[in-house]
Amino acid sequence: MTDPKKHGLPGQSPGGKAKNLNLIGKPFRRVDGMSKVTGQTIFADDFVAPRMVHMKLVRSTMPHAKILRIDSSIAETMPGVLRVMTGEGMQKTFGILPVSQDEHPLCIDKVRFVGDPVVAVAALTEDQAANAAAAVEIEYEALATISSVEEAIKYSDPQIHDYADDGNLHKVVSMKFGNPEGAFEKADVILEDDLFFEGNTHLAMEQHATVATAEADGKVTLYSSTQTPHYLHKALTRVLGIPASHIRVIAAPNGGGFGGKSDPFNHEICAAKMALELGRPVKICLTREEVFYCHRGRHPVQMHLKTGFTRDGEITGQHLKTALDGGSYGSYGVASTYYTGALQTVTYNVPHYQFDSIRAFTNKPPCGPKRGHGTPQPRFGWEVQLDKAAQKLGIDPAELRLKNLIQPNTVTANYLKVGSVGLKQCIEAVIEGSGWKERYGKMPKGRGLGLACGSYLTGAGLPIYWNHMPHSGVQIKLDRSGGVAVFCGQAEIGQGSDTVLAAIVAEILGIDIMHIRLCVADTDLTPVDLGSYSSRVTIMMGNAAIEAAERAKALIASAVSEKLDVPKGRLGFAEDRVFDVENPEVGMDWPDAVIAGESKHGTLGVTGSYTPPRSPGRYRGAGVGPSPCYSYSACVLEVEVDPETGLYEVEHVWMAHDVGQSINAASVMGQIEGSIYMGLGEAMMEESAFRRLPKRMSNALVHKIPSMLDYKSPTFLDMPKMTSYVIEDPDPNGPFGAKEVGQGPLLPMMPALANAIFDAVGVRVDQIPIGPHMVKKAMDDLAKGKEGRFGPGKFPDYEFGEALNVPTPEEGGDGKATNNEARGLAADRGTMTIKPVGGKKS
Amino acid sequence: MADGMTTATLKVNGEDRTVVFPTHHTLLEVLREECQLTGTKHGCELGECGACTVLIDGKPALSCVVLAAEMEGREIETVEGMHTANGPHPLQTTFAELGAAQCGYCTPGILLTAKSLLAEKPFADDPEIREALAGNLCRCTGYNKIIEAVTWAGAIARGEDDGAPTQEQVFGATLNEGAQND
Structure with a gap:
């Protein structure tokens, strides 16, 4: 009825970017596009199984307490109730990182935040389970709470976990590359700033859901909204104590993830355990309030940033301190901690660099990875400080950045190997698009432009647990139908990874993407892919898919070559045919070519694998930051600020992103626009705020806003005009040269807003999100002759001790530290040991 | 209260469906569970996100804050009704x-x-x-x-x-x- 082709979706990218490719680089319909617009996609909560029952979790109402008594006697007698389960039967801990296996599926001795699960109840209906859960009585003995980084530094008693680097400090890091002190001595201008980035959450539209089905022979299958089915499989194996081969995890298409479904969760493990105990399928779908408790969102980060510049704007060195409020569990926190420092060096040349960081345990929902994982916070600090430096040095902010641009194929001071760098083109695009040169600093009061850049890794260089196996595997099965089945463990979370997988195979085999049937994210059936995190899927799955598809192509080519008597090297694969490129009418249709292949070779199956290149860093902590390649982004943002009230409106965003090579041009634009949106939400309004209930209640530390209504996020009416530029600077490590696009374009948004507000009204807001009251306060102060700034006063006092000392490549370093006994390693000794108890909290 | 059940005939995507459900259940729940029309989603069940929007007599409504028991005689359209024998909308x-x-x-x-x-x-x-x-x-x-x-x-x-x-x-x-x- 409606043929879009007839209506003219442009099919070819401008400037012939598609480089002899049939499909890759063009915009095309996602392979899951029609099923998503017709309601056919089966998300986890849409899945039903015969005899399925429902589960609810009873969650802690206390932020920090010992569990004295659990009374489920009433709940157990209520209608429809099948089982009330406590943590007693699941003593093993779990967690996403091997170094922080600190969660129980159900708390056993104590609870660590409001929302920590204690009891699971299964009943015939969801209503019955909810009613019974409400009837469970839990008696607690309240413990003093740790509510901030400052308190975590001050008090090691009560200790939230019995392991930590230092009391309630989960992780302490201090590392020095080169000679930052010397660099500051050489600097003509030194800037020091204290900044703060409030925590926020993913708010994926889909609430986490899981259906577990037990088979009569004791096996269990989980159908779950998870970004990381492989890691969930490992966690289930550990806790359930049954062989991994008896557990099957299938990741349902996620209704959005953004990092929020990357951890193995209590409800998933409880559902599996409950299904095994009851011998029937068990479903749980979290309420939105519970999703806020699961959290794993952006860490609140305090920063102290010190950078030296020469008079003409060259960066001499940098010292960054970050303090992360980690919440109550480890989650990805150790990696998050390192990520707040690792990528400071990949956009501009920073020859000497020191990074100190602490992550505190606090009695709040656990923080974890959100889009940009640990890097938006320091990126905000860095790009705001560059704006201040430009002002101080009298250099245009764009010029200052261009002057210090990292060069392609560089090894940074902290041993990250940078490949292609399209940042210069990105800056030039947004400068030109926004009319920067004519308008920056020259517009009437109240209107301003802000520039900021960013960079993100294309896949983490190391897996979460140490091993020598591939990070991604792809298997292809071809048969006489002409259909091609592609198997891969990757999880589709909305980003379009299914489409990337199908498109790459279709491109190489020269067939219509409709011939491809995918089987993904199923630990029984698909080769392992580590999951949808760290922008790793396109590059890792993509390279594995290329290897597998090339092997399939070689098998078909050898058979067709014999059949047609054409040398293999002369065969072309395109438009569902295999043919002689010198004589195109000599050829075979695709199904006949597969038949020739199956006749010659027997059953046709091939595999491909991908492991990232080894990174040059050899120091403790060098595992966080390396990537096969880095994406680059630049943004100019235009804002209109009311000089009376501080109310502001973002009018226009120009975003340029270096994606290396688009796979699906439509998806690339979708990721850029989605990143602009999410970044703007964080910059303007999104925050995970907490408050203390009054003493007469429980004095508990609770979410101010565990609802979608109160957690403000941008609507259709809040979005500015967006102009996006796709820059394609291919990287040899990427599939067809592709780099990431899912996270990078989010990074420049927050500093671009802060910088634009400065251009508009001459005041600095050094924290995120930027509320109009902050702008107003800073403007009022400026009018009174004070500093026009709103932001934090000081970084928490903490003695980091001796830093791990790593000579830079420029200094002839070999990637190793010269003092392994220093903090970076000593800190590691503290992991999983019980620290002596310090001062009591009064 | 959970024991009160209602029997109703709902007209969904032009088809009459007679369903039995707990009286306090929302249209969202009845569409997804009793009618097995899981194309309608939920993001909050509090009327905050819009994911559960369906058409009632042609007008958008949040099915998570509408009681199914009150829907007799109304024309309900879900996403499953948009793709007809003539193809997609x-x-x-x-x-x-x-x-x-x-x-x-x-x-x-x-x-x-x-x-x-x-x-x-x-x-x-x-x-x-x-x-x-x-x-x-x-x-x-x-x-x-x-x-x-x-x-x-x-x-x-x-x-x-x-x-x-x-x-x-x-x-x-x-x-x-x-x-x-x-």
Whole structure:
């Protein structure tokens, strides 16, 4: 009825970017596009199984307490109730990182935040389970709470976990590359700033859901909204104590993830355990309030940033301190901690660099990875400080950045190997698009432009647990139908990874993407892919898919070559045919070519694998930051600020992103626009705020806003005009040269807003999100002759001790530290040991 | 209270369905559970996100805050009703083509809201589209592709050929032209 082709979706990218490719680089319909617009996609909560029952979790109402008594006697007698389960039967801990296996599926001795699960109840209906859960009585003995980084530094008693680097400090890091002190001595201008980035959450539209089905022979299958089915499989194996081969995890298409479904969760493990105990399928779908408790969102980060510049704007060195409020569990926190420092060096040349960081345990929902994982916070600090430096040095902010641009194929001071760098083109695009040169600093009061850049890794260089196996595997099965089945463990979370997988195979085999049937994210059936995190899927799955598809192509080519008597090297694969490129009418249709292949070779199956290149860093902590390649982004943002009230409106965003090579041009634009949106939400309004209930209640530390209504996020009416530029600077490590696009374009948004507000009204807001009251306060102060700034006063006092000392490549370093006994390693000794108890909290 | 059951005949996507459900259950629950129409999604069950939007007598309504027991005699349309024997609705085609559905979870609610808008205002422009969809949250797209897809579908429904997205909307702006794109 409606043929879009007839209506003219442009099919070819401008400037012939598609480089002899049939499909890759063009915009095309996602392979899951029609099923998503017709309601056919089966998300986890849409899945039903015969005899399925429902589960609810009873969650802690206390932020920090010992569990004295659990009374489920009433709940157990209520209608429809099948089982009330406590943590007693699941003593093993779990967690996403091997170094922080600190969660129980159900708390056993104590609870660590409001929302920590204690009891699971299964009943015939969801209503019955909810009613019974409400009837469970839990008696607690309240413990003093740790509510901030400052308190975590001050008090090691009560200790939230019995392991930590230092009391309630989960992780302490201090590392020095080169000679930052010397660099500051050489600097003509030194800037020091204290900044703060409030925590926020993913708010994926889909609430986490899981259906577990037990088979009569004791096996269990989980159908779950998870970004990381492989890691969930490992966690289930550990806790359930049954062989991994008896557990099957299938990741349902996620209704959005953004990092929020990357951890193995209590409800998933409880559902599996409950299904095994009851011998029937068990479903749980979290309420939105519970999703806020699961959290794993952006860490609140305090920063102290010190950078030296020469008079003409060259960066001499940098010292960054970050303090992360980690919440109550480890989650990805150790990696998050390192990520707040690792990528400071990949956009501009920073020859000497020191990074100190602490992550505190606090009695709040656990923080974890959100889009940009640990890097938006320091990126905000860095790009705001560059704006201040430009002002101080009298250099245009764009010029200052261009002057210090990292060069392609560089090894940074902290041993990250940078490949292609399209940042210069990105800056030039947004400068030109926004009319920067004519308008920056020259517009009437109240209107301003802000520039900021960013960079993100294309896949983490190391897996979460140490091993020598591939990070991604792809298997292809071809048969006489002409259909091609592609198997891969990757999880589709909305980003379009299914489409990337199908498109790459279709491109190489020269067939219509409709011939491809995918089987993904199923630990029984698909080769392992580590999951949808760290922008790793396109590059890792993509390279594995290329290897597998090339092997399939070689098998078909050898058979067709014999059949047609054409040398293999002369065969072309395109438009569902295999043919002689010198004589195109000599050829075979695709199904006949597969038949020739199956006749010659027997059953046709091939595999491909991908492991990232080894990174040059050899120091403790060098595992966080390396990537096969880095994406680059630049943004100019235009804002209109009311000089009376501080109310502001973002009018226009120009975003340029270096994606290396688009796979699906439509998806690339979708990721850029989605990143602009999410970044703007964080910059303007999104925050995970907490408050203390009054003493007469429980004095508990609770979410101010565990609802979608109160957690403000941008609507259709809040979005500015967006102009996006796709820059394609291919990287040899990427599939067809592709780099990431899912996270990078989010990074420049927050500093671009802060910088634009400065251009508009001459005041600095050094924290995120930027509320109009902050702008107003800073403007009022400026009018009174004070500093026009709103932001934090000081970084928490903490003695980091001796830093791990790593000579830079420029200094002839070999990637190793010269003092392994220093903090970076000593800190590691503290992991999983019980620290002596310090001062009591009064 | 959970024991009170209601029997009702609901007209969903033009089909009569007689269902038995707990009286306090919402239309959302009855559509998903008793009718097995799981295309209707939920993001909060508190009327905050718009994911559960269906059409009741052609008007968008949040099915999570409507009691199913009150729906007898009303015409209910869900996303499953948009794809008919004649093929997909133009909105479904344009959403799929442009990638206006990424994770696809908010999509059914947005499609139905947009369908109602285009039925009421066939010439809906950008501000009208934004206004109509302001109650539907989407965390993936940044809303841009959705606006383009609704605009395009409107043009297709009107029999016009000029509503397709531009080169810039599909591939991004090009250098040397960015400044003129306002």
